[in-house]
Amino acid sequence: MTSFNPAIITTSKTDSAFDDLTAALGDPRPHPTEEALIQLGRALMTELIDLVSGTALEDYQTTLGEALIGAFHSAAGRIERDADRARDVMRSLDRDFDGSEVLDVELQAAIAKARAGDAATQACELIRDAAADAWTVNTGEVWTAWRGSRRGSHLTAAQLEAKQALRAIRNRRSGEADPGGPVIAFRGAPTADTAADAGRIFDALNWARQEWPDMALATTGAKGSEKLAIKWAQQKGVTLILARADFETHGKAAPFRANDELIALEPTCCFTLVHSVDQERAHQRSFGPALNFGQKATESGLRIVPIRARAA
16 A cells, blocks of 8 residues: 555635525524634634633533534534425425415515524524634544534534445445445544554555545544544545444444444455554554454455554
8 A cells, every 4th residue: 555644634715605505595683604604613613722721621621512512513404404394395385386476475574484494504504613623623523413414614524324325325326326435444443542553544545545536435433543543534525434332322333333334335445453553552452343344345346455553
């Protein structure tokens, strides 16, 4: 595997589709700008971290931080469902439209409600993603939605559930819409979270992205090395597919069931990092689920690339 240095990633300012959307609503009341919403998300998270840092609440900082981000994620989902219901009304009224003024007024009201809901949903997503970005900058941790999918923004990449990605792949084969490019899977040890590990993981993923520029990254979202891979995907704007281990349903077998979901995606390339490449952790045992994933990938005829320390 060719080695590449991790790139320094910056977010460039783009034209605001959100501001264009709100300008077209025709509401006499002003909307917050995209820039103001992003600033709000970052300020809320920064204030929270500054407040609890060094206090007795510091032990619960992760719970509080994730709860703040999750609140805006939940709000976006609720508003989006309201907008979808307005669209259902639109379709019903459009189907039964008889040209009467009464139905025309109701139809216009449903259209306005759906469009306003779309704008409010995007506003929540902008605040959420900015708060998540500030969370990562301040703590080094990455936030992922605990369930469901999430649209990407210029701050974060899209996130898909593994089951949703599998449905999309089946649709692709049946001639329906193609959801994207090849899937690159990664399974790594939780203890492989050092700077040396991050360098080798980023080298591998940067190489994969050069080989397959439209790639999506699939992982289970486990702590340690897989969180580092998620951070890379978010920084690069690469679509993320999460096959989470469901311990409530599968118990101790959950990590291996998650491996099955990754294999079912038929990834173009499978990376494994079975233990830290840091020499100070060389004595640690290999991570069983990563070994299992590599074995299953080999048995399925998939391309497997182990991530190892650089040659001396």
